[in-house]
Amino acid sequence: MELTITGSANKLSVSDDVFGRDFSEDLVHQVVVAYRNAGRAGTKAQLTRAEVSGTTKKSKKQKGGGARHGALTAPIFVGGGVTFAAKPRSFAQKVNRKMYRAAISSILSELNRQGRLKVVESFDIDAPKTKGLVEKLAGYELGKRPLIVTEDASENLFLSARNLPYVQVRDVQGLDPVALVGADSVLITADAVKKVEEWLA
Structure with a gap:
């Protein structure tokens, strides 16, 4: 042509x-x-409850204080870890x-x-x-x-x-x-x- x-x-x-x-x-x-x-870039990173800075001590006694809770690093608390934390990865496709x-x-x-x-x-x-x-x-x-x-x-x-x-x-x-x-x-x-x-x- x-x-x-x-x-x-x-x-x-x-x-x-x-x-x-x-x-x-x-x-x-x-x-x-x-x-x-x-x-x-694929550089996004978040912290899981195991990686966040803070004590893992039980926050209050098991009974008599209302809802039962463990460590304050749990995802339901402000300042706690992220449930499904993003980690650095490659987005490249072949x-x-x-x-x-x-x-x-x-x-x-x-x-x-x-x-x-x-x-x-x-x-x-x-x-x-x-x-x-x-x-x-x-x-x-x-x-x-x-x-x-x-x-x-x-x-x-x-x-x-x-x-x-x-x-x-x-x-x-x-x-x-x-x-x-x-x-x-x-x-x-x-x-x-x-x-x-x-x-x-």
């Missing part, structure tokens, strides 16, 4: 397996959830390489079908100026949340987009499913397309 290059009469030949794949919502959902879970690449291809194919994937010959900025990037992006209809993908994103481009809360810049190595799914549209250079195709083929 061929991709139209914005602002040029040329077309870019690409693989149907990468940019013409059928969309698999289940696969994309699984990979996106796994990617987000892998970024979770996603093999074939599934991950297939999900990326599926997202790119769907973006292309919806007309939200725009290919340009090149995209860079001369100086690290936010105003310059805003003016350059105004020439494309990218929506409020554009994703810019280049073969090797320059420092000027990263710095220019840093103050724009909804504009993301990625190089091919840093491309991830969450960024692709969350973007209104993707602006990608021709060199980056070829590099993505080599990666996913």
Whole structure:
């Protein structure tokens, strides 16, 4: 298949397996959830009644004082332990390489079908100026949340987009499913397309 290059009469030949794949919502959902879970810290920790600081001596006599209670470290008391205390753990889910690449291809194919994937010959900025990037992006209809993908994103481009809360810049190595799914549209250079195709083929 061929991709139209914005602002040029040329077309870019690409693989149907990468940019013409059928969309698999289940696969994309699984990979996106796994990617987000892998970024979770998992450092939450609480104390059980055995770990909380305090004496485990019986708080009052067994009979004659109303309700029967043992140690004040029990979960029913303020300052006591937690019944099912959270402990540090990993939220990582296993996603093999074939599934991950297939999900990326599926997202790119769907973006292309919806007309939200725009290919340009090149995209860079001369100086690290936010105003310059805003003016350059105004020439494309990218929506409020554009994703810019280049073969090797320059420092000027990263710095220019840093103050724009909804504009993301990625190089091919840093491309991830969450960024692709969350973007209104993707602006990608021709060199980056070829590099993505080599990666996913």
